[in-house]
Amino acid sequence: MSSSTALLTDHYELTMLASALRDGTAHRECTFEVFTRRLPNGRRYGVAGGIGRVLDAVENFRFGDAEIAQLAEHGVVDERTLEWLRDYRFSGQIDGYPEGELFFPGSPLLTVRGTFAEAVVLETVVLSILNHDSAIAAAAARMVSAANGRRIIEMGSRRTHEESAVSAARIAYLAGFSGTSNLEAGRRYGIPTTGTAAHAFTLLHDDERSAFESQIAALGTDTTLLVDTYDISRGIDVAVEVAGTGLGAVRIDSGDVGVLARQAREQLDSLGATNTRVVVSGDLDEYAIASLRAEPVDGYGVGTSLVTGSGAPTAEMVYKLVEVEGRPVFKRSSHKESRGGRKAAIRRYKDTGTAVEEVVHVVGAGAEPELGPNDRRLQIPLIRDGKRVDDLPTLEEGRERLRRALVSLPWEGLKLSNGEPAIPTVFHEA
Structure with a gap:
């Protein structure tokens, strides 16, 4: 992370900092808590995503010369605050849910303890990471559940911000995706990468056969050939003629993919390519994936719906002050109430593990x-x-944690339809 990330701090956070430094309250010991008051519509659980990236951000959160100069030039804060920011290092304590853990309304996902000054400036960077990554994680987990054991590849890099694409690939892998087409995510996080050619590659060549021959020559017969540029039936014939019955997979990216997958499977089997997989892509979400369960689909490529949280692009988390010098504090604003005091959570299970x-x-x-x-x-x-x-x-342990957590939910908690949270949140009164 570059030092410029420090300017992810919002203007209002520095306004509070400057005021608190002036009146002497900046050094009071405080506790901030990250939680959500509700889950996005249609969601029955949340997934803690981005915890590792938050820790990176906190450890490297700095105001370098360029950031200080920017703040000074525009008169954002006074000289005293600029001097304090020059030496900023978070020296407090953070507890939280491990990545891949489920959460529910009111869950204390992250607890930040330190002086008001050093904790308040982290609000925006913490929320921007957790809201994005947890939204992607929940959408991805729903897709993995809908796929029911079939492989899913993340391929949404072209549908979001370039850095968001990398973090989305990381969090999709945490949620159970098999891999990603994003090479930077592979380099940065060790995630398996995979991919195939686009329609442009076929159109580049004089005919489909030439395109397939070129791809097979470069990548071998275990590659995936995109067969729907012109006519799918003819494309499959040519693909098997070129690669033989050992062709790895064919991909269908348009049309009624359920019907086309069934026809493709029948055609491949009739040609002797019984082990060639059928992969589908093209505007898939968890509902479309679930609708394809009965079809002979071996894998899915998911892009836009994944990187946009499948209709819920934020996890709706907030970062609230809950304790000052050991004294509980809380809001009473209508519909935005909070509970005071530093909190922790216990999850209760039946003997069966539910x-x-x-x-x-x-x-x-x-x-x-x-x-x-x-x-x-x-x-x-x-x-x-x-x-x-x-x-x-x-990351691998988080992936396994989420897999086990989903198994522990009551069966109705995995439904894609609207409903109450999979398990209730109970606030224990002392």
């Missing part, structure tokens, strides 16, 4: 809920004294 409720409680209130034999604490230490703790869960 989750039944999320219990949110104030830390240190003297009457924390008793931990049952099947219960699990959800928050883990992430940063201590400004430094990332050792042995935090990896």
